[in-house]
Amino acid sequence: MEDDRISIDSDYIPEPGYRPQMPKRPQKKPSLSQLMVTRSKSPLKLAELQAQPTTGVSMENVGQEENELDTDRIYNTLNHYGSYHDSSNDQSTIRTTPTLTVYSEDDDLANTLGEIISQRSTDLKDNFDHEEQQEKLKGAKQFFILSAAGKPIYSMSSDADHNDDDFVNYNGIIQTIVSSFLVSGSSLKSFVTESTRFTFLNQSPIILLAISKIGESESELMNQLDLLYSFLLSALSKPHIMRSFENKEGFDLRKHLGRADLSGLNLLTKEIIDFNPGLLVGALQSIKLKKSIRDKSRSIMLNKRSKNVLYGMLVAPGGKLINVLRPKSHTLHTTDLQILFSIVFNQAKNHSEDEELWLPICFSKFNPNGFLYAFVKFVDQVALILISADRNCFFELSETSKKIIEDFKKHQIMKQINESLHHGLSTIDIPAPLIYHFIYKSKKHLQYVMPTSTNVTTLQRYYLRLYSSIDRDAKISVSFIKWDNEGKDSNSSIAGLGWVSPNYEVYLITGSITKREVLVNSAKSIVNWCKRYQERLFVCEGAVF
Amino acid sequence: MSSNSIRQHTNSEFKRGNKSIITEIQTEYNRIMATNTSPETRFAQFKLVLLGESAVGKSSVVHRFVKDSFDDFRESTIGAAFLTQTIQLDDTTTIKFEIWDTAGQERYKSLAPMYYRNANAAIVVYDITQESSLERAKAWTKELQRQANQDIVIALAGNKVDLESQRQVPKEIAETFASEEGLLFFEVSAKSGEGIKEIFTKIAEKLPLESQLKPNRLQNKGVDLQRPSTNNQKNSCCS
Numbered sequence: 001m002e003d004d005r006i007s008i009d010s011d012y013i014p015e016p017g018y019r020p021q022m023p024k025r026p027q028k029k030p031s032l033s034q035l036m037v038t039r040s041k042s043p044l045k046l047a048e049l050q051a052q053p054t055t056g057v058s059m060e061n062v063g064q065e066e067n068e069l070d071t072d073r074i075y076n077t078l079n080h081y082g083s084y085h086d087s088s089n090d091q092s093t094i095r096t097t098p099t100l101t102v103y104s105e106d107d108d109l110a111n112t113l114g115e116i117i118s119q120r121s122t123d124l125k126d127n128f129d130h131e132e133q134q135e136k137l138k139g140a141k142q143f144f145i146l147s148a149a150g151k152p153i154y155s156m157s158s159d160a161d162h163n164d165d166d167f168v169n170y171n172g173i174i175q176t177i178v179s180s181f182l183v184s185g186s187s188l189k190s191f192v193t194e195s196t197r198f199t200f201l202n203q204s205p206i207i208l209l210a211i212s213k214i215g216e217s218e219s220e221l222m223n224q225l226d227l228l229y230s231f232l233l234s235a236l237s238k239p240h241i242m243r244s245f246e247n248k249e250g251f252d253l254r255k256h257l258g259r260a261d262l263s264g265l266n267l268l269t270k271e272i273i274d275f276n277p278g279l280l281v282g283a284l285q286s287i288k289l290k291k292s293i294r295d296k297s298r299s300i301m302l303n304k305r306s307k308n309v310l311y312g313m314l315v316a317p318g319g320k321l322i323n324v325l326r327p328k329s330h331t332l333h334t335t336d337l338q339i340l341f342s343i344v345f346n347q348a349k350n351h352s353e354d355e356e357l358w359l360p361i362c363f364s365k366f367n368p369n370g371f372l373y374a375f376v377k378f379v380d381q382v383a384l385i386l387i388s389a390d391r392n393c394f395f396e397l398s399e400t401s402k403k404i405i406e407d408f409k410k411h412q413i414m415k416q417i418n419e420s421l422h423h424g425l426s427t428i429d430i431p432a433p434l435i436y437h438f439i440y441k442s443k444k445h446l447q448y449v450m451p452t453s454t455n456v457t458t459l460q461r462y463y464l465r466l467y468s469s470i471d472r473d474a475k476i477s478v479s480f481i482k483w484d485n486e487g488k489d490s491n492s493s494i495a496g497l498g499w500v501s502p503n504y505e506v507y508l509i510t511g512s513i514t515k516r517e518v519l520v521n522s523a524k525s526i527v528n529w530c531k532r533y534q535e536r537l538f539v540c541e542g543a544v545f
Numbered sequence: 546m547s548s549n550s551i552r553q554h555t556n557s558e559f560k561r562g563n564k565s566i567i568t569e570i571q572t573e574y575n576r577i578m579a580t581n582t583s584p585e586t587r588f589a590q591f592k593l594v595l596l597g598e599s600a601v602g603k604s605s606v607v608h609r610f611v612k613d614s615f616d617d618f619r620e621s622t623i624g625a626a627f628l629t630q631t632i633q634l635d636d637t638t639t640i641k642f643e644i645w646d647t648a649g650q651e652r653y654k655s656l657a658p659m660y661y662r663n664a665n666a667a668i669v670v671y672d673i674t675q676e677s678s679l680e681r682a683k684a685w686t687k688e689l690q691r692q693a694n695q696d697i698v699i700a701l702a703g704n705k706v707d708l709e710s711q712r713q714v715p716k717e718i719a720e721t722f723a724s725e726e727g728l729l730f731f732e733v734s735a736k737s738g739e740g741i742k743e744i745f746t747k748i749a750e751k752l753p754l755e756s757q758l759k760p761n762r763l764q765n766k767g768v769d770l771q772r773p774s775t776n777n778q779k780n781s782c783c784s
Contacts, residue, residue, distance in 0.1 A: 144662075236652070258599050259648035260621035343623060350604070350619050351626060352612070359624035360656065391659060394627070 027189060140213040143228060148205045149249045150175050154262070156269050174502065178207055201225035205245040206232065214461060217468040220280065222271050227279060227335060231268055233364035234339045235261050237371060267346050268339075275460035278319070280467055282334055283441045283448040286321040288425055291535045293416045294323060298543040300407045301325045305545065306400040311387040312543070315341055315419055317348070319448060322382065324542040333365035334446050336344050344376050344383050353378050356401070358394050377401045380414050419494035424452030430529045432522040438508035439463065440530045445538040449530065459509055466498035466507045476501050480516050499523050504530070554725045589754050590641040594661045596689070597670035598681035599649035602704040605735035606670060607646045610745055615736050622648040624682060625660055625747055632745060638751045666698040671719070673703040673732065674711040679719060698751050700729035700744055707734040
């Protein structure tokens, strides 16, 4: 997924309050303005801003960048920063230079711990008012999928009868944008108005459009559009889509999409809007499990595998990975799995353990031209998925699943998994007591862990901001952000740290302590802890045959 | 179960010390056991497939039959789901259905032969409040008659009779079609449960039971826990 990202120049930091200059091509101001919502928050006063420099960053660099501005650069940069309805005014970000050594991996964990004040994080819950957040998100985001000829395919308000108020309301705007987009034939992928970012993904004959007011960058929105496009492919496959539009530009693709597909797209857009960190960081969540149990489940899956099993997965509710079975020659793509798990657990709602599902699915990142068949069986809410290229081998896979599950039960594996799910992962488990929440991604495993008891929806804007403040071109990048006067208590502030190295990414949020040094130490603790327990936290080897 | 209750009787009679009753019970117990293992007890297994337009309620019909439950907000089926249910047709006959509940969506149509290929029975479902769904049901019927097993038992089921006020398909029209084509016909409601069991019972009654016994016995080795006993299998195998 990361390979597909459109990189944006994010070195430049605009002056607070600087407003983007609109690109000329897609401008259709009167119509666009209909899409905007009035800014919900009045900008903070400049006096309230606090810059929090990070070790080793030279402010001179920032100044130099500013002198080198060319129009594209301004444009890109503003794309990146200009769209937050409340961000460019109340936050400041300083990134480290790529050469900066942030910490030495040999740091003694005990030393690190000593540096951290042994104080529990104050309860941040008051600061994150869920309802308020939800209210803010309402209408703050919209997705449209349409054909190149402008025929609606999907919007978030689509229903099974294709009543589509959003398309009706926005039709003029969308057509204008799309035609100017197509006429210019262009490299334009995104533009931004005062509060809103528009991002397009042109996968002719399909065009996808994201409209966001919550401060996501172009590349993040592009990833989300790619996910939706991949979902369409997963249902139809590429040749099916191409054939549908062959010699019939005006074809209505909704004829080929049913309730299940709309429901699937709705679920994905809901996951995006409610904030699924896995979609942001391009990784799968995994569950913590004793190494011996993970190894045992691995060897059972390997031993009981029948000849037509191409892939196998053991997945907990919410798409949390427990184990993977795969041939040596093939890897699995995160996006394909995110879509598969989303479909499987959507189906799980009304299927019980004595049912077995047989789902045709196109893994578009694996091969967009063909279908695979997924056998799905639920055991204690955990899904055992076996995938084959042969549509006729349902009963073979069904037998295989029975043997696997029998062995799982014999070795108490389901019990251990359920215990792990029950306990979840808490910040208490980790020697970084001041941290309210964190996301740790192991790049090697393309998996992430985070505390499971917190509702991450309320943390979305902080994580988005942290994520987009990272310099993805740098080998190592650290970003520290402080939000002042957040929440109800005027004394409280929230701080976050994003830290990306060649092997991992860690993002953390804290409420009580906002000193940069402390956060860096906490980040170190998290990294050390995750590394030390990586065999428990991640599916490291998987069952490779 | 019967043996347990008899044992309980036996114990209580013991306390009263009434030996003649115990002897009587023992005789009765032996008689029941003998009946249970009689060669007339039969077990058969059939493959059944549900077909029909999207959203007519195929999965709801199956779930009412298998779990006796109904969910107003059911997700649309993707691909197909496989379920089994065993029914007691009469005192001596047990039928196990292996059910393919298929997705109604048009684009899965090409996969349908995979599910009806070896089916002994099919339920073609339409929605009495959607006229188009009967047309789709007719098309499925034709396809089955053309491509499925020659002796497949087909039932036409009009679902959602609980929505009588929204009815678009008069019962007579569907019934006439069914009788012309030699189909079983039912109007049912998965929501209320009305008529659901009858579909499966009538299908079971119409299926050629004897011819199914031998091959299914072998296929079904050691899977079905609800089978009456191990003895009667051998017996009916030879019958």
